[in-house]
Amino acid sequence: MSEWLPVIIIGFAIALVLGPVMWLKPNQRDSRLADLRGRAARAxxxxxxxxxxxxxxxxxxxVYYYRWKDRKRLQIGWKLQRQRITHEMNFAGSWDWGNSVRAPQAAxxxxxxxxxxxPADCCAIIATDVGLGVQWQENGGVKAFSQLSESLAEYTPLIEESVRKISPIKLPED
Incomplete structure (x- = not known):
């Protein structure tokens, strides 16, 4: 037994060192989320x-935000949220306004x-001063991220112009 004691002590010491290190190692889900968010940052x-x-x-x-090109005079603060049920009174199927503020009808x-x-696991569209955001549960991997980023890139500029407040035109005085 005495000849095994040093081996047991060394094994225990290695476990004490490797245990916390293994806890710090990201799991597969954390690595996947870091990859998706890194792709978002690069985009x-x-x-x-x-x-x-x-x-x-x-x-x-x-929430993945695509920034506005020009934040001046935008009608923001509105949110479309996925609802539990689909209803004809909702904005679109299972999507309805999340607060009393609605996007301008032009958008x-x-x-x-x-x-x-x-992607199917998106749960909200949010317009803030940061930009147009889509809340996404980050399922579907890179393919779903590509779909989300392409949709944001295509529709954010169109929605931005639709929610811009029109300044009154001042006519010259005679």
Missing amino acids: GITVQIQALPEALGEGTAA WQQLHQLLDSL
């Missing part, structure tokens, strides 16, 4: 973590098209 998309819409329960999901056609082009 100029800002990622923030926010609470899920109330209808979807508790928890959080990432509704582009919003419908954006909703149709997004």
Whole structure:
């Protein structure tokens, strides 16, 4: 037994060193999320973590923001959220406004098209001063990310112009 004691002590010491190191190593899901968010950063998309819409329960999901080209005079602060049920009174099927602020009606056609082009696990569209954001539960991997980023790149400029407040034109005085 005495000849095994040094081997046991060395094995225990190695376990003490490797245990915490293995805890620091990211798991497969964390590595996948880091890859998706790295791709987003390289594409100029800002990622923030926010609470899920109330209808979807508790928890959080990432919001991928495509920045506005010109943030001046935009009508923002509105949010479209996925609802638990599909209803004809909703904005679009299972999507409805998340607060009392709605996007200008001029943007509704582009919003419908954006909703149709997004991955299935998207749960909100948010217009803030950061940009136009899509809350996404980050399932579907690189293929779903490509679909999301292409949709944001295509529809953000169109929606941006549709939600811009029109300045009154001043006529010259006689």
